[in-house]
Amino acid sequence: KQEVTQIPAALSVPEGENLVLNCSFTDSAIYNLQWFRQDPGKGLTSLLLIQSSQREQTSGRLNASLDKSSGRSTLYIAASQPGDSATYLCAVSAGGTSYGKLTFGQGTILTVHP
Amino acid sequence: DADVTQTPRNRITKTGKRIMLECSQTKGHDRMYWYRQDPGLGLRLIYYSFDVKDINKGEISDGYSVSRQAQAKFSLSLESAIPNQTALYFCATSAPGQGGWKETQYFGPGTRLLVL
Numbered sequence: 001k002q003e004v005t006q007i008p009a010a011l012s013v014p015e016g017e018n019l020v021l022n023c024s025f026t027d028s029a030i031y032n033l034q035w036f037r038q039d040p041g042k043g044l045t046s047l048l049l050i051q052s053s054q055r056e057q058t059s060g061r062l063n064a065s066l067d068k069s070s071g072r073s074t075l076y077i078a079a080s081q082p083g084d085s086a087t088y089l090c091a092v093s094a095g096g097t098s099y100g101k102l103t104f105g106q107g108t109i110l111t112v113h114p
Numbered sequence: 115d116a117d118v119t120q121t122p123r124n125r126i127t128k129t130g131k132r133i134m135l136e137c138s139q140t141k142g143h144d145r146m147y148w149y150r151q152d153p154g155l156g157l158r159l160i161y162y163s164f165d166v167k168d169i170n171k172g173e174i175s176d177g178y179s180v181s182r183q184a185q186a187k188f189s190l191s192l193e194s195a196i197p198n199q200t201a202l203y204f205c206a207t208s209a210p211g212q213g214g215w216k217e218t219q220y221f222g223p224g225t226r227l228l229v230l
Contacts, residue, residue, distance in 0.1 A: 032217070042224075043206075043221030043224055044219075046218045089157070091157075093217065106155060
């Protein structure tokens with residue numbers, strides 16, 4: 001059974017800092033890994049999707065890396081802003097009988113203070 | 115207008131009551147999902163449907179049932195609600211795309227359910 005773990009559970013940083021969120025998964029047979037952002041009262045929004053054959057994806061100040069063999073992914077946020085405050089979730093998608101289903105980590109609650 | 119909508123957004127009910135949570139989507143996706151989120155546990159899959167005639171149990175289906183009334187509508191029912199079903203419930207949709215490699219899910223805003 002796939003298990004996804006995110007570290008740290010919560011992170012508080014001053015505005016302008018660069019930061020790294022970590023995600024690990026136990027079964028390397030994945031189709032893709034995604035990072036989502038969750039804001040209070042709103043659903044999840046996909047930030048970045050890395051296919052299993054890729055090493056990284058970038059979008060603006062966000063960079064996600066994937067090391068499938070070691071079961072790890074990182075989300076790097078450059079020059080953090082208060083508007084980045086949210087819960088960040090990683091999720092993996094697998095094939096076979098798990099095709100199309102996502103397994104989520106517990107999330108990292110990020111607070112960026114002015 | 116939002117692509118994935120959920121009703122109600124908030125609900126308080128009593129133990130033993132039957133309730134239904136509804137999800138509608140305008141994205142034209144065949145696949146729909148129901149998740150619950152508990153503090154510190156991330157999202158867990160309750161049921162999923164890959165088309166109107168296809169319903170599958172997820173990780174935590176006990177105590178829940180679903181109905182796929184149309185491509186655009188997927189409802190979750192709690193036949194006899196209990197306090198440990200208090201949670202945030204999300205509906206999501208997806209399309210298979212290129213063999214699944216780039217498939218992502220689109221989430222509704224969630225329904226906050228409190229069972230007393």
